[in-house]
Amino acid sequence: MNAGTNAYVEFEGVHKSYDGETEVVRDLHLSVQEGEFLTLLGPSGSGKTTCLMMLAGFEAPTRGAIRLGGRTIHDVPPRQRDIGMVFQNYALFPHLTVGENLRFPLEVRGMDKAVAAERVRDAMRLVRLEGFEARRPGELSGGQQQRVAIARALVFEPRLVLMDEPLGALDRRLREEMQFEIRRIQRTLGVTVIYVTHDQQEAMVMSDRVAVFNRGRIEQVAAPEVLYEEPERPFVATFIGDNNLLRGEVVDVDGDYCQVDIGEHTITAFLVSPRAVGDTVVLAVRPERIGLADEPGTYGNEFVVPISDVIFLGDHLLVRATMGEQGDFVVKIPNIVGHGAVLPGDRVRIGWTATDCRALVPDED
């Protein structure tokens, strides 16, 4: 999160409060490289859209600095920021044709008509909507409208494009198709994109890096695979994919690993950040990293637990085990064992290796 010297977009200590009391964005530090696809991911009300609006110029930060290309942009009105914007509801001008919508930013810039026509054609080709110039937005499907909105945000060749949950209104199939489409366009043009979504899968599919927002703060910024494999906070561990969380106390520290007492058992876990003996930690174990052990000694951590429920999901089984006072524990087993191999009421030996169990600093409440 260091403000790199070649960062294209930089948030430095940005705070935002609408009422002067509750801060929707708290002490935000973020830098985005040129050509990067960065996603702001978080539940609704976590401050991600507010960040986007501050960057676009529709909201002003209460404190802190936002820089674009090394220049502070607080005094620059939205129309002079030269940032393309795709809105959640598309915000196409309903009384203008698709072609006129795309020409709008070019007319504003006083562009020669022939050049503008060329640009509009190129943009329409880019989003695969050639021949739709004369239609009105109301005559297009949701997916087509979204393509027009993207084309309009790109046609004046901004270096930065912001997208605010642009696929939220589309059905699932179309959404997945558009995710690849947006990614393809971004790679083709090499434009910097900052994308807001609450859908973690969308973030995983498209992004170079994902910034996970929670209650106005960024919990972690990293590449999707890093977020999944190496979450640094319990919130990230559960927001990206599924995770089993166990609360416990550190009883011994040995290099990168520690022993954690979770009540009935003591677990060896990978220590993500330095913790001392006596500190509380939250252990995170992915369901698919937990296995059934036929014989003792297969895994570093092993327990014999009663099974409370088994859900058959075709390619895998979801097994619910009871882990003492810590409650339910979910184990995901690939369907190699076959349906009926594990039944509710059985007591089975489950386990995982210490590297797959991450000891995290608990979220403050």
Place this chain on the structure above:
Amino acid sequence: MLEHANLDTCGSYPQRGRMTASSPRERASHYAHVAFCAAVLVFLIAPILVVVPLSFNAEPYFTFTEGMLRFEPDAYSLRWYASIVEDEAWLRALVNSLGIGVSATVVATVLGTLAALGLASPAMPGRPLVMGLLISPMVTPVIISAAGFFFFYSSLGLAQTHLGLILAHAALGTPFVVITVTATLAGFDVNLTRAAASLGAGPWRTFRRVQLPLIAPGVLSGALFAFATSFDEVVAVLFMGGIDQRTIPRQMWSGIREQISPAILAVATFLIAFALLLMGVVEWLRRRGSQAD
């Protein structure tokens, strides 16, 4: 001249009649309902409609002659229409009405639209108060407003001038524009303005290319109401207008008081036709507006 009659209350309930087996009592109440609605319509419209045939009276009376009732062609004539076309006072009144009406409409439309745009902004402080003040000419009795205009404008030297009347009528017409434009803006997507800004458009271009085309039906129907307000306004004209500012309603006023002539019935017929035309335009705009959504 525009009557803001809400006829919805007189609607019948077709499904209800079809769905329930109608007992005699229900049928009776249904007919009573229809009769009541018909009576309302008759009392609303008959006094207006009766003017139309009377304006073709061949005799200088305000009542139907026996010849008229027997539909004798000789009992009807266009003499009162001829008399108003030939009378310079009526022509001057028409010119005054149109001139003052159009000017007041322009002022009211520009100010009312700007006010509605400002009031639609969430950044505007004290919105309900400002809105109330702007709407007040609509609820204040015209005679109070007119007296106020008279004393205030006299001290400014604007009484008995065209400008004074234009300003007074603009003040009376502005609330209609504020209300219709505010209603149109209620369905206006703020993101459209933001999108225009992100695409590089300044406030004026955003207004002209994005906002105005979308709120145009509201602006136009507000303008028509403002025009109608000025066009049939008589109280302010009585207070403020001199001999040179006589409008059609003012001329009718003198016509009734000074020279009892069916010529004013001819004028009234003309005004009814004009009002119907305006109402038709407003309705057409409303439909176009709702289609655009």
